[in-house]
Amino acid sequence: METLSPVTKSNHTSVVLEIPSGTIIGQYQQLGIDVTRFLKDVPTVRLLRCNDTGYRFYHPFSIFGDGAFYDDLQTNLNGYYVEGRKEHLKALDIIKSSDKVLEVGSGSGYFLGLLKAKQVDCRGLEFNPQALADAAAKGLTVYNETLEHHALSHEGEYDVVCSFQVLEHITDIKSYFDSAIRALKPGGKLLIGVPNNNPYIFRQDIYHTLNLPPHHAGLWNKATFEKIPSFFPVTTSEIYVEPLQETKEWYRVQIDHYRRQNKTGIARLLQLIPRPVYKLFLKAFSSFIEGRNVVAVFIKK
Template sequence: MKNNLFDSKMTVVSPLTGKDNVVLESQLSASQIIEQYQKEFSVDVSSYFKGLDNIDIYQCQTSQLRFYYPFSLAGDGQFYADLARVYKGYYSLWKWEHEKTIQHIKEGQKILEIGCGNGYFLQKIKEKKAEGIGLDFNPEAVAYGKTQGIQIIDQTIGVHATLHKEKYDMVCAFQLFEHVNEVGQFIKDSLTCLKKGGVFAIGVPNNDSPIFALDPYHTLNVPPHHMLLWDARSLAYLATQYDLSIVDISIQPSGAINRSMAYRLWLNKTLGNNILSSTTHILTRWLVKRLPVFPQGATVVAVFRKN
């Protein structure tokens, strides 16, 4: 089977900069990932890893963005349909990043949300007396939007950008940019839709959070689900790459459940995944939940202004 590490013919480029200034950071076992998806979600992802013993994690030295390779590992529509069917909490209604972003919306503004799902955020911004439009490929989401008076269009951001140049006061996306391999072009198209002086807001998983940093095999943070591993540093780089000004970069505070999860992972790393670490976690997690430890939560939001 193919091992990416020893494939000397390939040229790997950063999905953000398009340059080959990248380094191989580590590798993950393909068989372990396949086994985890089957065990946790009853989803067969073996077809994505055909011919691979390992998958690679590279880091772009310019932007600090980390990403999985090969890019063919990205999930398709069927994968997300299967995942949503078995994981009922996959699409939550209101998120911490929604609350952070809605603060930047003013009355009368036009808002574009990319990958809007059923349009819960767009529904909420009506309270701000703003006009929202969403893009989503799911026909069920488009149909549901009509029942709620929300305009949701089945259209790519690339096509939308050619039709709506500098139309919006805000362009936003939540839990989307970690899935997109062609993220450089995706961001360019997003900014084409944005007025000068408009707000560009992105919410993504925070890979500095210990629940991800201490668990490289976190099932929903590996392919075919996630392809890009963002953090505050790589998000901040976007300002220099795309002539943006940083308004705010916020990391979600860690809640009690996240602190308990991070503590268990830390114990496993320190003591080993054994009865000692398990017992220690059971006996002391009540204290950890109440202490200001493992402060970084699972999401980071970056808000920019277009220059």
């Protein structure tokens, strides 16, 4: 049976990679997190590609994290929830004080707080009970409901619908875009920030733990976002890829990649270069190396 694309709902998909579930379980065990319950009846996880858009997604759709899983991540990983991302600053430059804004997956309200300080009329959607309580304590308006449900009762209401580090966790991409666009006014902006999977994090670190299920459902990059207007009533305003910032991790990934490719000579050579030297080199050329996040801005037709 063919697997339909989560973006287009067409059967124009193909298998990119098959990953033994034991490999994924082992990766998360290194972080002190047990994900066996998500994969116990799934011997192999497939990474598929939507051939219409290039979007890559994991299957089956039954293997993704629950609230307890995300609590484990927050407990075991220092800095899992990062505030003050570059994508937030990028969004603040785009959003006007006169805009009415909806943030999907607003968490405890960090970005909503920034908008409120800018005197923007804003509200959010969130499921996590503690995050909802934290947002309420800050005087923020956050609803415990799905985007799909909210859009039905707030059709054409918002100047901006935004989400940050959310879309990569969603399985039904078409429903997300349909609902977000429904909630926007004509000419309104849809602003999305996600991990960028075109550079080293996917090409050369294919088993990066947090890029695997049950954490991530799909892999986004600039090329995939460029195809979105072909399937939804939007035009592209901007697709911004952050420059490289994590030089130490980038360098480590290169070494590991060459080892996996049995190019041990190159790996050893890279290891001989002192960190201050490669750090200075990467800093000089960072604007030419894609970083970890991409921000896409679309305008509703």
